[in-house]
Each structure stands twice: as structure tokens, then as C-alpha cells.
Amino acid sequence: MASAESLPETFRYTEARRLGLSDRALRRLLAEGAVERVSRGLYRRTDGEQDVDLGLLEVAHRVPDATLCLVSALSRHGLTDQIPASVDVAIPRDRRVPRIESPVTWHHFARETFCVGRRSEPLGAGEEIGIYSAERCIVDMFRLRHREGAEPAVEALRAWLGRKGSKPAELMAVAHEFPPSVTPLRNALEILL
Template sequence: MPDTFSYRHARDLGVSKRQLYRWRDEGALEVVGRGLYRRADASPADLDLLEIAHRAPEATLCLTSALVQHDLSDAIPATHDVAVPRGQRTPIVAAPVTWHRFDPATFDVGRESLRLDDETEIGLYNAPRSIVDAFRLATDQGPELGNEALRRWLRAGGRPAEILETGTHFPRVLSRLRAAMEVLL
């Protein structure tokens, strides 16, 4: 049995409903979300992100959540910022999530993966894409998020050409990116 599994998967493997609930009641299983379980002896992992990854395979950490993963922000977000392709249904999850719908044509630009445990990964936008998104969505996130992330990224040795190359996929943000880089460089 995998570390994290659904009720349906356990039933398909021949585990009875009664046995599954007994394991849960004995503490051998943790409830990750509705119908989603994790073995108690599994390696530590972020249960919120596990639930999101299992419910929405295309889910990708973005904006503040991605910037924190890249050490480009000290913010402690109250919810996970997660992007899905526009038109895709967002699942109901217990985890605190702010869903963002991104254009399917540019959804995979800068998309990498973050390993949550031995079996599960979730999408994560790379640092340049996360910075571009912070500038692109500055009306929602505030301009300081993108400016601070860009400042930190440049101080850590990030190359301006990488940001501009990612920015070419989002032409409306290029002028703001260039202006911010002129001030910082």
C-alpha cells in the first residue's frame, strides 16, 4: 500500500471498509482529506500539499507560495497559492487554498516539480516565472511582492536575461520588469 492513498484505491486493493476505519481509529492512518489517507509511519510531509496534489494533478504552486519555496519572500501565506489551467475544475479540499486560473497556452512556462514524499510531486513555478507572475498580478498581490522577490533574486546571482526571457511569454509585464530592473541594477 502506498504512503498516501484514497478510499477507492484501498478498496480496490481488497481492504474492507471496516478494516480501513479500524486502522484510522487505531492511529495507523492519518486522514489527509475526505477519502484520502496517509500511513502514520510514512515519512513527514506537508499534508495540505499532499491533498492538493492528489486532488488536482495539474496543481502548481505559484505567487507567494512559490516565492517562499525559492527563498524570495519571507511572507507566511495564510493560504497556498495554487494555479490550474483555466477551464479546469478546482477540487474541493480541506487545505486552505487560493486557486488561480492561468492561461493553458502559458501554464507550463517555467513549471517544475517539488517532491513532497517518495511517491508524490506537486508542480512548482521556477523563480523567474514566479517573479514574472508577481509583477503580472501586482494589482492582486501588491507591487512590493514582485519588487522584493526580484531584488533578492538579483542579489543571489540571478541573471536579468532569465527574467526577461520568461517575460517574453507575458508581453504586458515586460515594461514593468525592465523598469524595476533598471532601478535595481
């Protein structure tokens, strides 16, 4: 019979069964507090790193190419004071939205530009999720200002410009991947610079 130590830090029910853990043993580990339930069919050992956002962990396991975007990503980059009620997550336009227990707002982005400015963000305990760069987030806020509002876009741009090492040319290079954002972003840069 498998013990909690023989399981990966985060694991699915099917993975635990494949490793020889019975339903009864899983229930016992849950009752003892050796394992905690993250979401339906997803579990985590409690002896690992404790500072892990379980909601993001669920998203990362259910959708491997999920990417933090818009206000949620701006918040992680320190470019906004807004705290979104749900996590903004981008997925490719052709991907189906999974069932998630965590509060998530899904955004479908075009597959051809999906990876522009995308990198990995560590969640702790060896887990990671995709996140867009600060530049891509600002461009997306300007591109989607009709939905997200113009003020958060300008606020993020102002905060980004105030950082040491920010390069407007790099920002505009990202904007050129998304033509509708170029003119409003250029206008805002002319006003703020």
C-alpha cells in the first residue's frame, strides 16, 4: 500500500490509484491531515510548501497552457492596486473551458498570438503557471479597454513607466503584434512622457 510520502506533492486521484493507493487509504490520509483536497479529483500532500495558492494550482493542473492575464497579471507585476474578484486566465481560443471550483474569469485569446510575452510564474512547491509579461498585460489592457476600461490601462502604463528600466520601444514592439492597441497606446505614451 502506498503512503503519503510515496505520492507526488500534488496529485490526481487517478495517479494515486495507479501508485497503489486505495480509496480507503486516501480517505484515511485525508482524515489524518496528511493530504488535503485541492478540488474534485486533485489532492496535495500537506508536508510540502504551505505558501501555495490552491486556486491557481487547480487552474495550472486542469489547463496546462492557462496564463494569468489582464488585472490578475498586472497585480502580480505590481502595476495595479486593484484586487480582482476572480482570477483572469487566458486560454487559446479553441480550448474548452474546464470546470473549476476556484473563481476564474476565462479569456479566449487568439492562438497565433497566445505565446507573445508568455512566461512561467512559480507557484511554489515546484508548480508553475503561465503569466504574461508586464508589457503584454499593458498592451492587452489597451487592446481590451472597451471591456476592461481605459483607466486601469492608463494606471498600469503610468506605474510601468515609473519603473527603472522600462523601455517604451519594447512596449511598442509588443503592441505591433496587436494592431488595434498601437494608436491608443502611442497616444497615452505621448501624454505621459
